[in-house]
Amino acid sequence: MRIRALAALLLPLALLATACGGASSASSAGATDGTGDVVLGVGDQKGGYEAILRASGELDGLDYRIKWSTFSSGPPLLEAVQAEAVDIGGVGNTPPVFAAGSGSRITVVGATHGSSAGEAIVVPKGSPLTSPKQLRGRSVAVAQGSSAHYQLIASLKRAGLGIDDVKLKYLQPADALAAFSRGRVDAWAIWDPYTSQVLRSTGARVLTTGEGVVNGLGFQVASPAALKDPGKSRAIGDLLLRLKRAQAWVFKHPEEWAKVWAEETGLPYEVALDSVERSHGTRVSVAVDPAAVASEQRIADTFADLGLVPRRFDFADFVDTRFNRDLPPSTTAPRSYGKATS
Known part of the structure; x- marks a missing residue:
């Protein structure tokens, strides 16, 4: 019964998996009010950009319209960018590597x-x-193919081990939780908010984190066609600025955002707040600078060496730096709440 209850709790979180793989579909979420003729298609995930922009008041005063489409994870969102079904969307640090490695027409802009x-x-x-x-x-x-996959590889390397030194069980979160709870696996490599949930729900313990071994980056990825359109390009630049301000709002209002996020996703409030304070509320907008590109290149080369990406490529070829102005370097320290959660 406990395992079934925990699995049920994870179901709404499947819509938050920005870094995980697997098939999914998009659903149109309608358009945000605006007065202009430009319509910007934005790929989102449950409790993602639309929720944070609305909660922070950053959807007020638009002079363009936003048509939202909701995805369950980063890879299918980038498939929609490649197909020009959406103009821009946000993902974790690993989906752009797999999309670029497969030759998709995507451009990292933020x-x-x-x-x-x-x-x-x-x-x-x-x-x-x-x-x-x-x-x-x-x-x-x-x-x-998830960010957790890369974090596992990097953490093992730091410990003097290789990926062949462990018995990998490729499982999506709901299946992994069942295996973890029943003792069928010895450990689970995961990301927030799953981390915060499993710690609270099962009494699990952190063996190691990605601090110091993974780059902590997330990306906004646009369609090259949208960037060639002057109206959409201007709207993308405005959206990135609004996201920057919204992230600053989250840091100043963690409890308020956790309440909104819990309502949007079905997360328990305590789990949402843990996740905000542990990771999601620490984010700051940064430039897609040479340090960020080099860090992503290491991820790309790692997965290519493992045969999980079909070819080696230059990540810089998939980056547009036009929106970098007035942004701090990608190595900027994350915001900290001054306390650890467990």
């Missing part, structure tokens, strides 16, 4: 940097494991 404390490898309550080095020969659940 970035955010935040804490990687929510990128974690967790072990069950009572587990004898106390160090990533002890994962040798152990089974680890992870969503293939």
Whole structure:
């Protein structure tokens, strides 16, 4: 019963998985009021851009309209960008690598940097494991091609291990939770808000986090066709500025945002607040600068070496820096709430 209840809690979170793979579909979410003739198609995820912009008041005073489309994860959102079904959308640090590696027509135009404390490898309550080095020969659940996948690889490397030193179980979050709760895997590599939920719901313990091993970046990715359209390009620039201000609002109003986020996603309020304070509320808009590009290139090369990306490529070829002005470097420290959650 407990496992079924936990799995049910994870169902609404499937719509938040910005980095996970798997098939999904988009659903039109209508248009945001605006007075102009330009209509900007924005790919979103449940509790994502539309919610944060509306809660912060940043959807007021638009001189263009936004047509929202909702996706369950980053990869299908980028498929829609490639197909020009949407003009722009936000994803984690790994989906652009897989899209670019497959030759998709996408362009990274904006970035955010935040804490990687929510990128974690967790072990069950009572587990004898106390160090990533002890994962040798152990089974680890992870969503293939996700940011957690890369975090697992990087964390193992730091511990002197390779990916072949563990028994990988490629599972999406709901299936991974069932396996984790029943003791069928020894550890689970996951990201927030799943991290915050499993810690509260099962008494799991963090073995290690992504801090210091992954880049903590997220990206706004646009269609090249939209960027060639003067009206849409101007709207994209305005949207990026509004997102910058909205993220600053979240940091100043974590409890208010957690309440909105919980209502939007079905998360328990305490889990939403944990996730805001651990990772989601720490984000700041940054430039897509050479440091960010180099960091993504390392991810791309890692997955190419593992044969998970079909070709080697230059990530810089998929970046447009026109919106970098007045943004801090990508290495800017994430905002911190001054306390740790567990």
